[in-house]
Amino acid sequence: MTDISPLRDFIATATRCIERHGHDEATILAELAPALGRLVQQDHWLPDAFAQPDPTFYRQYLLYGDPLDRLSVVSFVWGPGQITPVHDHRVWGLVGVLRGAEIGTAYQRNADGTLTRGATSRLEAGGVVAVSPSLGDIHTIANAYDDRPSISIHVYGGNIGRIRRASFDPATGAAREFVSGYSNGQTPNLWAETT
Ligand code: FE2
Secondary structure: OOOOHHHHHHHHHHHHHHHHHOOOHHHHHHHHHHHHHHHHOOOOOOOHHHOOOOOOOOEEEEEEEOOOOOOEEEEEEEOOOOEOOEEOOOOOEEEEEEEOEEEEEEEEEOOOOOEEEEEEEEEEOOOEEEEEOOOEOEEEEEEOOOOOOEEEEEEEOOOHHHOOEEEEOOOOOOEEEEOOOOOOOOOOOHHHHOO
């Protein structure tokens, strides 16, 4: 049985932080980025059921959903070479790489609705980046490896599995609304993994 206490500690820290700081996004991100960094700098707490890639599409396993929808924590598992579409979030988010490495590419939306591709950065295991409508909210994330999975832990300032947001055609900027949902179909009760 996996000891998920580092995850439980992170969730407690994040919940207290949100209770203290409400909608003060800058303060929340400043406190939670190092806390998420501490979580992903250790790799022994994520049960295998939440680390399984799929051969065709990246997976999003819900690890925790705040009962008041102030917070959600998701394990993203990329198979070799897998990449997200260009997409936005519409809430603040933190991405911490637990295993492997990821390539993030930022996009900016122009006044005419087209997209301009921005910087690309590589995030190694243990690293954390933030996204939000005020920081830059449109990007892709790809597995940096084409021969093995990568896993990152995402934290959002809402229930990302029920937020209406958009993916974009990078060539035209055309937006398509979506709600991402979760891949937890056959996964066991995470909360039974600890005493
Ligand atoms: Fe994203």
